[in-house]
Amino acid sequence: MSGPGILVLVGMMGSGKTAVAKRLATHGVALLDTDQLIEEAGGRTVRAIFEEDGEPVFRALEEEAMARCLAHPGHAVVAAAGGAVTSLRTREALAASRREGTAYVVWLRTGTGELARRVDKSVHRPLLDGNARNTLERLDVERRNLYAEVADAVVDTDGRSVAEVAQLVGETFAAAGGSWGSVRG
């Protein structure tokens, strides 16, 4: 039996999910980014969806995007946006995929001090308008247990480069029997 073919990265905004996923996605391994999928499907930016329709609508689109990622037929690395784990449906879908052995989930854990230093208040992060550090601290408290609940493994990113984190994630995935899990980085 082959191991999981879908590697899912979860963690806060600024934890490096997208950058690490880009490094891990190689020929034959699709790069799936939930924010990007939502923007492409709706022809609107994440910010526009928040501003025009509100956060609940964005969260529903995010659930659908996560479901599509977990149903991906081939090898894939998924950068799951920071808030994806707040959905019960998504947490249940992740748990089911882990039980079935199709997905492996890694939490990129980062201290809020480092997040606040790293995070860029880009167009796709309307929640960080205003005092980004306070918001990150609040969201970290709200979400910490949810990331822990859905994850098979934790990689601490503080003080580590994207290449180092990608190397550690690749090793962890390979050790878990990831079906494309030779070490990359």
Ligand code: S3P
């Ligand atoms: C969010 C994270 C963002 C984006 C949106 C909301 C969150 O994605 O989906 O701004 O609630 O944590 P990244 O984690 O890719 O920055």
